[in-house]
Amino acid sequence: MAAKTLKINGTMISAREGESILEAARDSGVSIPTLCHLDGLSDVGACRLCIVDVGGRLRPACTTAVAEGMDIQTNTEQLRAYRRQIVELLFAERGHVCAVCVASGHCELQNLAVSLGMDHVRYDYLAPTCTVDISHQRFGIDHNRCVLCTRCVRACDEVEGVHTWDISGRGTSARIISDLNQPWGDAESCTSCGKCLLACPTGALFQRGSTVAEMEHASGRIAVIVESRRVRG
Amino acid sequence: MSDTPKIKLATVWLGGCSGCHMSLLDLDEWLIDLAARVDLVYSPIADIKVFPEGVDLALVEGAIASDEHMEIIHTVRRNSTLLVSLGDCAVTGNVTALRNPLGEAGLTLQQIYVDHGDPRGIIPAEPGIVPVLLDKVVPVHAVVAVDYFLPGCPPPAPRIRALLEALLAGRIPTAEGAKMLRFG
Amino acid sequence: MDLHELQQIARRERERRRRIRIHCCTSLGCHASNAIEIKRRLEEAVIAAGLEGEIEVAGVGCMGFCGHGPMVEIDPENILYEYVSPDDAPSIVASIHGGACTAGRGDKNHPFFARQYPIVRKNGGKIDPERIEEYIAAGGYRSLYRAINEMTPAEVIDEITRSGLRGRGGAGYPTGLKWATVAKSRGDRRFVVCNGDEGDPGAFMDRSVLESDPHLVLEGMSIAAYAVGADQGYVYVRGEYPLAIERLQKAINQAKKHSLLGSQIFDSALDFRVDIRVGAGAFVCGEETALIASIEGGRGQPRPRPPYPAESGLWGKPTLINNVETFANIASIIERGSAWYSGIGTESSRGTKVFALTGKICNTGLVEVPMGMTLREIVEGLGGGAPDGGTVKAVQTGGPSGGCIPASLFDTPVDYESLAKVGSIMGSGGMVVMDEATNMVELAKFYMEFCMDESCGKCIPCRVGTVQIYRLLEKITAGEATPADVDQLRALCQLVRDTSLCGLGQSAPNPVISTLKYFPEEYDALIKP
Amino acid sequence: METSSVSPHMRDTSASINDNRLKILEATMKRNQYRPDALIEVLHKAQELFGFLSPTLLISVARSLHLPPSRVYGVATFYHFFSLAPQGEHTCTICLGTACYVRGANNLMVAAEGAIGVSAGKTTADGTFSLASARCLGACGIAPAVIVDGVVAGNVTPRDLSARLVALLASPSKDESRT
Known part of the structure; x- marks a missing residue:
């Protein structure tokens, strides 16, 4: 495969053809914040946190392929400001109360807020009504914590091959649903494999019985499953 | 140290659990150092009824949840040079704001005291004695300008100390890294 | 099918035609104003007058002047009737042979028609859209x-x-x-x-x-x-x-x-x-x-x-x-x-463009004009300006993704680049005209509510950013906003424009950005110091 | 779903196996070779036949088109045209497109809400009337426009609309008049 030469933050690097900017940056030690991206799953370019400046235009690093001669900036003042605004918008959208969250201390959203220097949220808290569904024997879903990244939807569809999860509605009324918007425990298609829990970046999907700060998502395991499946052919 | 004039410090307890004040007290012996450099002119741990004028630094714990909070916070802002939102309730609304999805104050009280409480329950209403709830709990900065934010539920004592040390030394407190910023 | 057959169909259709056709617009606007009944009554009237051999009634596509509908045209006499009611049918038929007509007479030389250049709409109001033969004959x-x-x-x-x-x-x-x-x-x-x-x-x-x-x-x-x-x-x-x-x-x-x-x-x-x-x-x-x-x-x-x-x-x-x-x-x-x-249009924007003129304008309807015509010519020349002696204040082009262009910039030629330069877009061709009664902040809020409701919810800036922009506009129109809120509004508009996933999100702030730019006094009047 | 009192004229969806509407729906799916990408066409047809999309209908469509139920539900709730709740016997849709807005469509909405007694997007408790808003009917030439029971009307005034709706409310329902 042909190599592409490009510049990231002023440094020349070479990348494989067809690789995303995100992969190329990580290979060369540059980290770019992400939320809807998860290694092993397809990319949707939805959270917009990985936007980078490509020759003056903003592009999502996860879905933009490298090209010869690209001049990429990953951490300009403008990008940092936009990323912080995006994370603030998420915190304002639903009830992300870290103090009483099962994933506190192990949460990608919480960590993003820290790394982007978010000391407060400048927007109105929308405070929507969100349910907590603990009808499943082992797992629960707290919609207050959901950021609609669709990692669970993709893990279920692409890795488990079931597609129990999808999204209903649109805009801020969108909600993750199981089967026909039934309680998770009644969703016949669910195999209770728990891959959605692995994929979830926040405290939205959790093991029942876990209390504050107890829920750790081993999201890296999704990539391991996918990679070993690929190697085995 | 003694030749520098003491700064006037106030701490305020609004819609919160007082955990942030507990965390402040967790500073243990450093409180003695602090006492040498500040005059505590208003605080739930000091018996002072009226928020004084000319306060240099006010640490505010808790969200704005009632008409009383609303009145106090405006006084605090008017009478203080620097105002710090201390802890997640002040900064985000946090647990205090968990009631917001239930709707306006009347609906909320109905659900808490009657629907999910005692069906014969009575909604407390003693104007002038029991503060009247606001329809929506909001963070402090939604009502008045805030100079610094110190997240945490509660903010760990070293985090409070780092902020106070910076302010006492006339520096801008750093607002970065998990040590200073993590919510929860 | 070959060329010969195509020509045959066209010839047969021409032979079938009566000398005079009464065109009755049956597009949505006229359709909703009783056009089907008018057509039926016209057919009855033709039969009653025994003129079936000479006159036929055809339901045709849109004539464009929707605001004056229902419209009826006598072809080839080039006589136009507007605001037609079913009761006018007999007199319209009678008028062909010199009778008096009760229907209002339209003016084909009206600038609304005279300045158009129909390419896309060349058959509009001329052929029956439900008969392929008429299209082939044309x-x-x-x-x-x-x-x-x-x-x-x-x-x-x-x-x-x-x-x-x-x-x-x-x-x-x-x-x-x-x-x-x-x-x-x-x-x-x-x-x-x-x-x-x-x-x-x-x-x-x-x-x-x-x-x-x-x-x-x-x-x-x-x-x-x-x-x-x-x-x-x-x-x-x-x-x-x-x-x-x-x-x-x-x-x-x-x-x-x-x-x-x-x-x-x-x-x-x-x-x-x-x-x-x-x-x-x-x-x-x-x-x-x-x-x-x-x-x-x-x-x-x-x-x-x-x-x-x-x-x-x-x-x-x-x-x-x-x-x-x-x-x-x-x-x-x-x-x-x-x-x-x-050869039609401008250097960068060739050909014609169809615009829908609506809102506070005298001549509501569709116009097809060469690219490069100025907004003034379209809004005032063809559109006739605001009704009831009002003054046109602005025109919104490009719908919720477009911008509000103030009357002071009406000499802007309508082409892709010029519209972009004044902060709007060509869009699909909607032109909603506003008069001085329209509050521009309320209008921006109206558009933002639209974008918020239509956001698919996939990307965060559009999903939540539009809601926050809407809330700020609500705060402003309620008279509760401070200058800091306006700064916040601008910053959010920039975020949504620059980081949204698709064109809908990227252009959603346009109505706010353009009204902030051209009508700042309307915002200022609502801001608390 | 909240249905305090189910009105007799609410269209029935507890379709029996022999229901002719199911056969028509089946024919639609067959004509589309049960292709998953025909989902929206099929939902259009289902809604046209049954008035709304009940869980039973959605599940049967999902099975026939080999789609996961969550996918079908996701699509059905994404588009404003599809309704998962029964609609009233009469419907009034007010266009809130820009041209209609500029020409006072908001006043029409207020008048309709007053006449019917429910807000936009809602159906009266007795199932008689549904009030809805539309984005743009493309009837801008005759703005403001409304659709009452499927018929488009233009240049509508609040007074006309109120009178029209009050008259419809007062008229005997179709089912009653049929018997």
Whole structure:
């Protein structure tokens, strides 16, 4: 495969053809914040946190392929400001109360807020009504914590091959649903494999019985499953 | 140290659990150092009824949840040079704001005291004695300008100390890294 | 079907015609104002007067002057009646032989008509959209024949490229270049998609074209299919347009019956089938990747581009997506040549554009004018300015994705670049006129509510950013906002514009940005110090 | 779903196996070769036949088109045209497109809400009337426009609309008049 030469933050690097900017940056030690991206799953370019400046235009690093001669900036003042605004918008959208969250201390959203220097949220808290569904024997879903990244939807569809999860509605009324918007425990298609829990970046999907700060998502395991499946052919 | 004039410090307890004040007290012996450099002119741990004028630094714990909070916070802002939102309730609304999805104050009280409480329950209403709830709990900065934010539920004592040390030394407190910023 | 048969159909149709045709507009606007009853009463009146041998009544497509409908025209006498009621029917028929007419007389020399240059709307108000024979008699399907028999696909693309035609859906991408990309893209199958999801409120050009001249669109699509090598087409029409869907379906059936769609069109190797896909009420489906998702039966959520649909579209195959008006230009370009077409309009924006003039304007309706005409000529010249002695304050072009242009900039020529320069877009062609009674902050809020409700929810800046912008506008209109809130508003607009995934999100703040720019005093008046 | 009192004229969806509407729906799916991408076409047809999309209908469509139920539900709730709740016997849709807005469509909405007694997007408790808003009907030439029971009307005034709706409410329902 042909190599592409490009510049990231002023440094020349070479990348494989067809690789995303995100992969190329990580290979060369540059980290770019992400939320809807998860290694092993397809990319949707939805959270917009990985936007980078490509020759003056903003592009999502996860879905933009490298090209010869690209001049990429990953951490300009403008990008940092936009990323912080995006994370603030998420915190304002639903009830992300870290103090009483099962994933506190192990949460990608919480960590993003820290790394982007978010000391407060400048927007109105929308405070929507969100349910907590603990009808499943082992797992629960707290919609207050959901950021609609669709990692669970993709893990279920692409890795488990079931597609129990999808999204209903649109805009801020969108909600993750199981089967026909039934309680998770009644969703016949669910195999209770728990891959959605692995994929979830926040405290939205959790093991029942876990209390504050107890829920750790081993999201890296999704990539391991996918990679070993690929190697085995 | 003694030749520098003491700064006037106030701490305020609004819609919160007082955990942030507990965390402040967790500073243990450093409180003695602090006492040498500040005059505590208003605080739930000091018996002072009226928020004084000319306060240099006010640490505010808790969200704005009632008409009383609303009145106090405006006084605090008017009478203080620097105002710090201390802890997640002040900064985000946090647990205090968990009631917001239930709707306006009347609906909320109905659900808490009657629907999910005692069906014969009575909604407390003693104007002038029991503060009247606001329809929506909001963070402090939604009502008045805030100079610094110190997240945490509660903010760990070293985090409070780092902020106070910076302010006492006339520096801008750093607002970065998990040590200073993590919510929860 | 061959050329001879085509000519036969045209000849038979001309022979069938009566000397005088009473054209009765049956497009949506007039349809909703009793046009069908008027047509029936006219037919009765013709029979009652015993004039069936001389006069026929034809239901025709949109005449454009919707605000003065229902409209009836006597052809070839060139007499126009407006605000017609069913009771006027006998006197209209009688007037042909000198009787007095009770219907209001319209003026064909009115600037509204006189300054138009109909290409897309050439058959509007002239032919019965439900009869393919009338389209063929008007020269229809000759261009398709010509393209297939006298030109190579590459020559067709070249002709379109040289015409300078740009996408009429809003962004103005060069049509020929798009066709060339699709033709060159690798794939075992290619698709042609006509975007008829005209979602901009205040725009109804595409509805009118589909209702008035569906074959013109089908012919354009077939020429495109030949040029790019597609065998299947889809017309995606809004569910809000039942009449357009009905007429388009009739047109497809007729074209199939005459072998103008299907296998071996004009005995060539071209196979092309067209199906209608009916939208289900989602503005975002006008965005091409969302439209593809919707045709595939999914949630109409956009995906990042590249890859562009020209390379990877429907089911991952190269897909040509043009809007209704773009396709409606094709047959004329093939018929009259790229040199003719590129002679119309301006250097960068060739040809004509159809605009829907609505809002606080005297002459509501559709106009087709050469690109480069100024806003003033369109709004004041053709549109006649504000009604009831009012003053026009601004015009919103491009719908919720466009911007508000103040009257002080009405000398701006209407072309893609000039409109962009003043902070708006061409969009699909809606022009909503505002007079001094319109509060611009309220208007910005109206648009933001629209974008908020229509946000698909996929990307965060659009999903939540539009809600926060809306809330700030609510705070402003309630008189509770401070200057800091206005700064916040600007910063959010910038975020949503720069970081949203698709065009809907990226352009959602335009109405706010443009009203902040041109009508700051209306915001200031509402801000607390 | 909240249905305090189910009105007799609410269209029935507890379709029996022999229901002719199911056969028509089946024919639609067959004509589309049960292709998953025909989902929206099929939902259009289902709604046209049954008035709304019940869970039973959605599940049967999902099975026939080999789609996961969540996918079908996701699509059905994405598009505004599809309704998962029964609609009233009469419907009034007010266009809130820009041209209609500029010409006072908001006042029409207020008048309709007053006449019918429910807000936009809602159906009266007795199932008689549904009030809805539309984005743009493309009838801008005759703005403001409304659709009452499927018929488009233009240049509508609040007074006309109120009178029209009050008259419809007062008229005997179709079912009653049929018997």
